[in-house]
Amino acid sequence: MNEQSAKNKIAWEYRAYEFWNTRYGHPQLKAKQIIQNPKERLKNHQHYFENITGKKIANLCGSNERKAVPLF
Numbered sequence: 001m002n003e004q005s006a007k008n009k010i011a012w013e014y015r016a017y018e019f020w021n022t023r024y025g026h027p028q029l030k031a032k033q034i035i036q037n038p039k040e041r042l043k044n045h046q047h048y049f050e051n052i053t054g055k056k057i058a059n060l061c062g063s064n065e066r067k068a069v070p071l072f
Contacts, residue, residue, distance in 0.1 A: 024030045039046050
């Protein structure tokens, strides 16, 4: 990794866990909410995922897994 990439990585990761906890709450709590209603996390994309049983799904870029996790 070059120097600029290393600096960018540090900047993007700076206090990220703290941010996610502040915004969404503790990961265990958020996981329980997702399990209770996984499609709610998909919001406007719900209609694309009516019948996904047995299908392979790629991670949706840019969502930080907020869309992929409920589909797992």
